[in-house]
Amino acid sequence: MPNIKYSSHEREKSVILVGIVVAVLGFVISLLSLGMASTINGRLVVVLLGLGVSLLGIIGLINRAYLKNPIWKR
Amino acid sequence: MKQSLQLAGVLLALTAGAFGQTPAPGAGAGQPAAAAAKPITDVDLKSVDTPKPEVRAKGDPDGSLTGTAADVAIADAKKGLTIADLVNQAGQNKIAINFVWTLVTGYLVMFMQLGFALLETGLARAKNANHTMMMNIGVYGIGMLAYWMIGFSLQMGGVGAVANLGGTPPLSAEYAFTLFGKPFGIFGQNGFFLMHNGTNDVAVMVLFLFQMVFMDTAATIPTGAAIERWKFSAFAISSFVFAAFIYPLFANWAWGGGWLSNLGTNFGLGKGYVDFAGSGVVHAVGGLSALAIAMVLGPRIGKFTRQGKPQAILAHDLVLVITGCLILAFGWFGFNPGSTLGASTSGNLRIGAIAVNTMLASAGGMMSAMFYMWVAYGKPDASMTGNGFLAGLVAITAPCAFVNPVGAVIIGLIAGVLVCVAVAFFERVMKIDDPVGAVSVHGVCGIWGVISVGLLADGKSNFGSAWNGVNGSVTGLFYGDAGQLVAQLIGVSTLIGAVFSASLVLYLVVDLFVGQRTSAKSEMEGLDLPEMGALAYPEFDLTSRGAEV
Numbered sequence: 001m002p003n004i005k006y007s008s009h010e011r012e013k014s015v016i017l018v019g020i021v022v023a024v025l026g027f028v029i030s031l032l033s034l035g036m037a038s039t040i041n042g043r044l045v046v047v048l049l050g051l052g053v054s055l056l057g058i059i060g061l062i063n064r065a066y067l068k069n070p071i072w073k074r
Numbered sequence: 075m076k077q078s079l080q081l082a083g084v085l086l087a088l089t090a091g092a093f094g095q096t097p098a099p100g101a102g103a104g105q106p107a108a109a110a111a112k113p114i115t116d117v118d119l120k121s122v123d124t125p126k127p128e129v130r131a132k133g134d135p136d137g138s139l140t141g142t143a144a145d146v147a148i149a150d151a152k153k154g155l156t157i158a159d160l161v162n163q164a165g166q167n168k169i170a171i172n173f174v175w176t177l178v179t180g181y182l183v184m185f186m187q188l189g190f191a192l193l194e195t196g197l198a199r200a201k202n203a204n205h206t207m208m209m210n211i212g213v214y215g216i217g218m219l220a221y222w223m224i225g226f227s228l229q230m231g232g233v234g235a236v237a238n239l240g241g242t243p244p245l246s247a248e249y250a251f252t253l254f255g256k257p258f259g260i261f262g263q264n265g266f267f268l269m270h271n272g273t274n275d276v277a278v279m280v281l282f283l284f285q286m287v288f289m290d291t292a293a294t295i296p297t298g299a300a301i302e303r304w305k306f307s308a309f310a311i312s313s314f315v316f317a318a319f320i321y322p323l324f325a326n327w328a329w330g331g332g333w334l335s336n337l338g339t340n341f342g343l344g345k346g347y348v349d350f351a352g353s354g355v356v357h358a359v360g361g362l363s364a365l366a367i368a369m370v371l372g373p374r375i376g377k378f379t380r381q382g383k384p385q386a387i388l389a390h391d392l393v394l395v396i397t398g399c400l401i402l403a404f405g406w407f408g409f410n411p412g413s414t415l416g417a418s419t420s421g422n423l424r425i426g427a428i429a430v431n432t433m434l435a436s437a438g439g440m441m442s443a444m445f446y447m448w449v450a451y452g453k454p455d456a457s458m459t460g461n462g463f464l465a466g467l468v469a470i471t472a473p474c475a476f477v478n479p480v481g482a483v484i485i486g487l488i489a490g491v492l493v494c495v496a497v498a499f500f501e502r503v504m505k506i507d508d509p510v511g512a513v514s515v516h517g518v519c520g521i522w523g524v525i526s527v528g529l530l531a532d533g534k535s536n537f538g539s540a541w542n543g544v545n546g547s548v549t550g551l552f553y554g555d556a557g558q559l560v561a562q563l564i565g566v567s568t569l570i571g572a573v574f575s576a577s578l579v580l581y582l583v584v585d586l587f588v589g590q591r592t593s594a595k596s597e598m599e600g601l602d603l604p605e606m607g608a609l610a611y612p613e614f615d616l617t618s619r620g621a622e623v
Binding site for chain 1: 253254337341343365369372373375377378379380382504505506556557559560563564566567568570571572574575578579582
């Protein structure tokens, strides 16, 4: 059992790290809009995509990982 | 007296010339009186009357003898008063006005630390009051020294000339790399310890004081989300790094001549990222950092049932909470109007409009939050009314200089509802325990403030006819410039993707080495004794100590 708990904890840590990478990736996508698109509308779409990716990383991955084993369930 | 009036006329004319303002239409040519005016020379100044010492010695009850030609600084006593002396005096008066304005408004922003301290402490339980107050005073000193050593240099070390303060020429080294064929400023390099490369300079000192209290406002926001469970040693280390690196880097990108401020000049996106007084730079940075520490710490014991249902943990003193909110609103009159960095020179007379926009938005936020809670939950909740009040202030901080009064009220009204919805979302959906609503007030409404510039800036402001090096006034989507909205959204993406992530990494690293959270035993007992060694309210010891809630 202790081993299982430990590996579960490690998996949550990994998901958090992946979530951070995804959140940063969203920022990079927004930044790339400056080089990838030349029109205002094109840049707007790419920036919104980047924002969506960052939010996915924070809400979908990082927060979800923290909710796997929260203090109120221990 | 006639000569004194003549002198006043000369001063006014010289002042207008020194400030580079164009003459009003109709002045000059075609006006016989002006054409016939005899130029005043140094010789004319010799005959200007000044009060005799024996007259001055009798006192000046009506103020007519104080502040005359005798008070103009003379460069050469042998030559006496010259026009050059008058010109220099006019220039110094402009800078003096701006110094005093910036310093006094900076003092008001410093006073906001008290507002935050009372607000957070009031929302905490009595058993954590000392610990919460200590975090609020601790972050002031810790953050200030970190900013003095490192942060100010990274933020403003390459800002270049701040004309309102006389130029700040030593702040001239910005590190930049090239991306997409354009320079991307990343951090400043002058000003470490306020001694490096000539930065022991009067104008730099004024700028430092004003920027430091802004940084400290941001640094104190995470403490609100972390009260009642943040280990003091971890708080101290985290706050130092936040003040030295995380806040200054984003502030450089937006205010210090960095890449976000140059999105207009380099990529044709409006006037670049525009954030007048810091909805993004101060509040969203602080609010997103608050989200990161709240995630790392986890919720307080008893905040959620075993089924994950949120439980109310009551504030111990709502009087402190509302007092804190009102003190913050008072300080905001320094925060927003002070961000002109001066009261003299074109555009700076917007300070009145900025102050009015600020108070209107706070009223909008307060009203909409109060009625939202009243309708949704049956009572006009005090703490959420206070949060709505602050939400309006946070949201108007970026657009205050660029929107009209109707826009300011709209921004405030939306912020008031937004903060109520966001508090429920973070608590019920994300299961984030944020005791003061810092993430919702500062993070969410800070982001709303940044976006609102891109929507509601009306193109009527005028700060030297350009902003961030782009000619014209800041104009949002609803007034014809979609590019401004894109620039604002790139700023928001940077806040969410880069600033939040950097904060989370910081808190995780500190957690790894020091541990961010206090023990469960300390938390149950209250942090005042285990962490601080003294209770805030010792006479309550028998009734509150060790209490569950």
